[in-house]
Amino acid sequence: MSTEAVPLPPVAATPGLDQPAARVLMWRHHLRWWEALPWLAAVAFYFIFPDYLGFATALLVTILFALSLDLALGYAGIITLGHAAFFGAGAYTVGLLAFHGIWTEPITSLALAALAAAVIGFASGVVLLRTQGLTLLMLTLCTMALLQEAANMAHDYTGGFDGLPSLDIAPLFGFFEFNPLYADTQYLYTLAILLVCFIFIRTLVYSPFGQSLTGIRENPLRMHAVGAPVRRRLIICYTISGAIAGVAGGLWAQTNAYVNLSALDLDRAATVLIILILGGYGRLYGAFVGAAAYLALEHFLARIYPTAWQLGLGLLLVIVALYARNGLLGLGEVLWQRYFVRRAAT
Amino acid sequence: MTEIRLETRALRRHFGALVAVQEIDFKLAAGARHALIGPNGAGKTTFINLLSGALPASRGRVLLKGNDVTDKTQAERVKLGIARTFQINRLFRGLSVLENVCISIAERVGAAPSMFYPVGRRTDVIDEAMHLLDVLKLASNAAHRVSELPYGRQRLVEIAIAIGLKPEVLLLDEPAAGVPSTESHIILDAIERLPEHIAILIIEHDMDVVFRFAKRVTVMVGGALFAEGTPREIEANPQVRAVYLGQASRG
């Protein structure tokens, strides 16, 4: 870029930064009071419902998985039906290492799970992210199906359809046991990992890099025209998203102490997509709301009458697609605007 | 003789057997106000795409300040100082006007790859964006989502994004297209206020705009250069009148 005659020199005093639009942008990343709520709720849950910590751990894992998808789909607009590929890669990394007695330390195992998933994310991203729309959807779907078939075929190592049961995970910090009957350790451990990953993702989406991802989502052609290396950014995003999904998969394997082919299932990929859209994509907390709503409904309805749950879920999806495109959070926002902000204004 | 900013030598682009742009030799001087006119399908937008790097050339060269940029990608050419707008809006519709411009400025100043500090801390980017919006009389819309703006204002955002790149060469593809004639003067005023040193190539259909704005006019017909001169010369050129102006007045 030239250094000569700057066409629009910024004035010395900066009245521009005082304007509302600029202030919104400058304050957007600051923490709001309500952002503490999910974490307070999680801690409260630990004390109030000690018998439900197994369920709650599964919920935290699902939130993390949905957050990873939000980064790729909600922020960068990468439409994928194959995100379970990374979840499965992470799960099988932890599972294989533990089952064959190679490595059982939980935190480093998770790092390895992230690495394995990131490698797959990078490799597939380099190849797939040239395409879009239906083709991209199909390619992500086929990549996941391919991994699942591969895991099925490598029966000798992966246990094929039956998977790897009763994984032996080393105690956390050499002290806290993963006890299948009391999920205390699993819950707090998963919560801590989720918090770390969430802080990372939150920082990322409010950064200039995150802003450029939303630019790509909104209009890739224009991003090319402002000189952004669009494909490189997408690949980086896809790799990071894959790594986080890998952490979620690794956590899933550790907290359940088993891995099977369901980790790589279309069902899992579709479910996380549904959860994210249900909660609201491209807004971080949609993953929390969607996962909580979905798992709670499933937990209570599916046990009683699974077909009714399926029917209800189907109807819910249709309604969300037609009337609540921004998900439950979007719906809540509209109601909030209507009843509180308007009242405050008058 | 002023310095040449952008030059093409025997530039050509074909799609299969269809030749969209054929062997064009063209020069854009520093600070130029140059209009590119021609009937529909003359290859004007294709020519802009070749200049900006959105399309690779089939043959020929593109030179920016004497340096060959033919093999450079669009992103590389932007870094070297070529910016463009689009005939049909290509904006970040779900984002605020301010963010639209910030994205472009962040890209130019090299902030965009940063992952570990928030956008809000780059007050230099935000401040420059606000200032730019102010100059383009868009400041009152800064907080609005682009999709909520009337079309004419959106066309201004289109230009603001390009200016945020601080280009030396600006390619404007029908900047007032689709804007009601009562509002098009806003766009024209904005273009006329652009810094003088920028070399501007503008595709335009409206002859009043061309004659008001341009100091030089190039006519393209059937993918080739047909005539070039001052607006007065072009207006007086009987052949141009025959192939283009007559047609325009009929249409």
Place this chain on the structure above:
Amino acid sequence: MIAGIDVASILLGGIAAGTVLFIVSVGLSVTMGLMGFINLAHGAFAMFGGYIIVLAMNRAHFGFTVALALGFAATAALSVVLEQFLYRRLYRAGELDQVLLTIGLIFIFMAALTIVVGPQSQPLQLPPELGGQINLGFTQYRTYSVFLIVVGFFVVAGIWLAFERTRIGAQIRATVDNRRMAESLGINVDRLFTITFAFGSGMAGLGGGLGAEFLGLDPQYALKYLVYFLIAVSVGGLGSVVGVYYASLLLGALDFVLKLYLPKGGTIFIYVLTILLLLWRPQGLFGRKAT
């Protein structure tokens, strides 16, 4: 090399399977090509039609031909209703909303059929004249498979002729090619879509019934074969009838052979081939380049 089973029977079996795949998928290809609507519920339409056909024969004791006609008509009618009330509202929406809507529809279909008919598989009783073996001169083969192949051939020829020779076919081709241009020429794209959608869904229903004999028919059908339908469509090329025909035959034959010789994990080749092909030609074998 290929011990025991001769090449001809493998080919016939594969082509018969591919034909069913084609009959189900062709409508999806044309409607996606027309509107770019990602309709994942297409498999659910096939399942619905299949149920109508099988139930009409097993419970109401209709003849095979009557049941097929009924299945076609019922699926087409249902699809028009859904199109008018649901799909229409999301034509211009993002792919994500379309995916969500149609996944929702899949669940509704699956749950509704489980509740109304039951979770068990519904067997197709072939009419006796299609049940036996037929002498083709060079080999003996199952009459029903040969019947399917012949039907499939007539269907592809019929649709191809309709595409090339009729006014509506020309309109469809023009719209798949360039929707904006077609609209500016005064083609009523919405009406065109409704007609094609109804016909394509009817065909899917027909395919669901015709294929029930070896694909089975239970409430999981809509999800189980969805990937196959999508592969056939994306490999063949959106909006291309002939492309989907070739892709389906290829896929059917490949799947048949792989299941025979590599029952464990043979499908991995199908995924690899699909990925490679889509990377080489993102628009599919016969698809027009996306604009």
